[in-house]
Amino acid sequence: MNYKVLALLFFFFSLNLISQEKVTLEYSNVSLSEVFKDLEEKFKIKFSYNSELVNNRIINLKRQDYLLEDILLTLEEKVAISFKKVSKRYYTAKSKVLRITDTQQLQEILIKEYLTTGISKKNEDASISLMPKKLGILPGLTEPDVLQSIQLLPGVQSPTETASGLFIRGGTPDQNLILWDGIKMYHSGHFFGTISAFNPYITDEIKLYKSGTKAKYGNRISGVIDITSDNYIPQKIEGGAGINMTHADVFLKAPLNDKVAFILSGRRSITDMFNTETFKNLSQRVFQETKISDGNKVFEDDEVLTTNDLFNFKDFTFKAVVKPNENNEISISNLFTNNKLDYGFLIEEFDEASSDKLEITNQGSSFNWNHKYNNALSHDFNAYYSKFDLEYVGSNNITNEFSDELKKQNTIDDFGLSFDTNLVLRESASIGLGYQFSSNKVNYGLSFMDSESPEENFDESNESTNNAHAVYFDYKYNKSNKWLINAGLRANYFSVIDRIYVEPRVQVETRLSSSLKYRVSVENLHQAVSQVVEFNTQEFGLEDQIWVLSDDEEIPVLSSTQFTSGFLFNKKGWNIDLEAYYKKVRGLTSFTLGFEVANDFFSKGESDVFGLDLLVKKKIQNYRTWLSYSFINNDFTFDNINSGNEFSGNSDITHHFTWSHTYEWNQFNISLGWNIRTGIPYTKGVGIIDTPEGSVIEYDVINDSRLPDYHRLDVSTTYEFNVSKNENWKGKIGFSLLNIYNKNNLLSRTYESRQDSNGDIVLREINKSSIGLTPNLIFRIEF
Missing domain, CATH: 3.55.50.30 (Phage tail protein beta-alpha-beta fold)
Structure with missing residues (x-):
């Protein structure tokens, strides 16, 4: 394989390249x-x-x-x-236009290339901006995946090797607020999170907040990922299409006139038509140690026939942009994402059939209107509707003997609107005032029917609604490019628990010299909707988390207080960003974290997170290299777990180090990246003990052991070329390799009790591994 890689790289270098002017x-x-x-x-x-x-x-x-x-x-x-x-x-x-909720350009230290082209550090707040169309090549990526690109930033980790499983500074993925054109997203991945659900070719900008969150963002306690799609009116029809080894896509941007345009896009997996090497490797990682991977075998020597084998994903977007004059911008956005799985197995010897059907949909619409009264006063109005729907049906049966069926459903209907006003008081000061309303109706249902043991049957469901009102105020002060102060106050009312939560937020920056500035921020956040782990579908092995609303008892409102302090240096091609933080999270439960080893299953707790993020980058002409390092100490404390003593959090990655390189040569780009991190904690199983209720697993101290260290080397390369002489048609080919030296990294370790061939109950260790050596190819045409 190494010779093939070298040959391919030599081929790219040998192409007749056209230099950038x-x-x-x-x-x-x-x-x-x-x-x-x-x-x-x-x-x-x-x-x-x-x-x-x-x-x-x-x-x-x-x-x-x-x-x-x-x-x-x-x-x-x-x-x-x-x-x-x-x-x-x-x-x-x-x-x-200087607006408190928008980007404002300050004549001070500007990090316009935070990692590579298309990634910049904003001056006016603590956000990092990613623009996919300008994004330079990144290790392991031939396309600018919206969520995978974020993972190269310090403080953002994905212990499960997925695009959507983002852990930002000790927070869990459900604690991140993800918006697409103002629509709240409750499911952001395809193929169980391995690919993000957002088309990068119609995405204009992604704003990431790890701290210093603006007061207009609410009801999440970790990071904010604010995605906006293209919002301009092209002068002529633009479009493009591409295909790689997992999916194909197409987009079109068409102006009706100089004031109205439509933007459409679609993506669909090709894996149900072509069984590519990329999909095989992704499937092996996703389905390992699940019912699908072992074909529902009872014994290792069972011969299993696959009767159904269906999996696909797709997403579509439609947007209308209207700009009647210089003072008004109106857009209507629509998004639909869908994942569908249908697997069936038959053990002919026993005539035992099993079936698993899963469908996950997240769709939404939004209306946005921005009106500028004058150079000092403007407003934004947004209304959105978001619907999340998960349905799972799993069944087993032997003809004329028994049958059982397990059903799970989780739906969210979320409607909201907001009105923001922005007023520039003078050159150094501006204020913003806003109101938000949202209504979340969350439904969860779980039922089980067993023909042999009807006493074990159950049918449970719950439906609740939270009407949330929020008012917020922002004040920005910028004095002679020396001081920058962002102060905000947000008040949330949650009807589901009939309580008001007040959230102060302050960010202060001062420029110490022409190349150095210091930043400090404090913020308080609350969250009323979150995910919990349910164990009834653990045999299926996928999508075991459900969304629920807080009830202030078993599911409390989550709260977070975060303090951040750091320095930013930029001079002569060197960028150094150092930031330390402390975060306190309250309202955690054993339901939300899915502990299998707790003596008392329900327990309330909290976490203390201390971390350090460091980025060092150097640019030498067309060569860039950066070192990213994150240190995190995430400790849990629960009343009835580990005798009330601290223990390491489930996703506590103490050290995380990446070293990346990119080089641009004319139309040819290459990137190499090495990723190494500490293994996550796990609780070691030590044996099986018999109790009056049956055999149970005996565990060691909770999260007292760690998986081996994780490391992986990725490479990617692309070549852009002209298809037509007038350069109106452009082409792109790319190649990437994940895990070049095929390292078998462990992602998790759990235990189960299982009956062996002698009828004895034994302890079985379940290890889930990372993706192996995985190639990917891409071909695109755009005009």
Whole structure:
């Protein structure tokens, strides 16, 4: 395999590459309009802008070997102009409006390449911005996967090797607020989380908050991932299509006129038509040690016939963008994601048939209206509807002997609206005031029917609704580019427990020198909807978590208090970002964490998280390298577990280190990344003991053992080319390898009691491993 990789890399290097054009610029007191004309001539492009934009704006700039992208970023920094690439040749330029809830450009330290192109550190808040269309190549990725890209940032971990299983600074995935055009998402992955459910080719920007969260974000206690899709009106029809070894996609952006446009996209798995090597490896990782992987065998030598083998996923989006004038922007967005699984097995010797059917859907719609009254006052109005639906049916039967059936359903109907006003008081100060309403109806049902043991049958269901009202206030103060203060206050009312929660949030930054600044933030957050683990479907082995609303008893409201402090340095191609944090989380339960070893199954607890995130990056022309390191100490304390003493959290990854490299050579890109981390804790099973209720597993001290250290090396490479002579049609081919040296990393270790061939009850260790050596190929065409 190594020779094949080298041969493929040599092939890419041997292609006839077309170099990116670089120019030398020298502007001394030149008007912005003249700068635009000069750039149009040098790069064969065209700017579209209002003539008032360039009035009385003078540019002083001297640079050598400058790419167009670098020039535009510099102009954005100098004159507060926002550029949007509409097509290969056309760009729009607009003046940035200072709004408290939007991006504001500050003339201070600007990290416009936090890791690589398309990833930037925002000046006006604590967010990190990812723009998929500008995103440089990343290790192991041939496409800019929306959620997998985030995992290269310090403080963001995925112990399960999935795109959607994001643990941000000790928080669990259900504690993250994920928005797509204002729609709350309750299921963000395809194929059990291995691929994100968001199409990157119609995604404009992803904002990630690990701390310093703005007051407009609520009802989650960990990270915020705010995704916005394309919101511009192209001058002509644009589109593209691509295929890789798991799925195919297509998108289209079509203007009706200069004020209205439609954007459509669709993706679908190809795995039910082509059994690719990539899908085989992903399936092996996802289905290992589940009912599907062993075909519902009772004994190892059972011969199993597969009677049903169906799995597919798909997602569709539709968006209408209306811009009747300079002061109004209206958009209507729609999203549909679906995962469907249907497996059946037959053990012919016993005529025993089993079936597992699972379908997960998350769909939603939103309406957004932004109105600008003048340069100082504007408002945003958003209304959304989100629906999550999970249905599972599992059955077993032997003809004329017995039959059983287990059903699970979990649905969420979420409707909400918000109204934000933004007012610039003066050049150094602005305020924002907003109101939000949301109504969550959460339904859970579980039933079991057994023809042989009807006394074990049950049918349980629960439905509850939480109407939440929130008012919030933001104040921003920026004094002479020396001090930046963001202060916010949010008040939440949750009807499900009839209580008000107040959330103060403060962020302070000061510039210590031209290349160094210091940041500190404090915030308090609450969450009324979360996921719990249920063990009735553990034999199926997949999707064992369900969404529930807090009842202030068995499921309390989650609360988090986080303090963050750090430094940011940027000079001569060096970026260093160091941040320490402490987080206290209350309201955890043994239901939400799924402890199998607790003596008293229901127990309340809390966690104390102390962490340190470090990023060191160096850019040398077209070569970039960065080291990312995260230290985390996440301790749990529960009343009735481990005698009330502290123990390591379930996903406590003490040390996490990545070292990545990217190199751009003309139209060829290559990236190599090494990932190493501490193994997660687990509770060791020591034997089987007999009790009046039957045989049970005896465990050692909870989470007192750790899995072996995890390490993996990934590589990816892409090549872009022109399909047509006029460069209107572009092509892209790419290749990636995950886990190059095929390391068998353990992701989890659990135990079960099982009857052996002699009829004795024995302890069985269940290990789940990471993905092995996995190739992927991509081919794309865009116009």
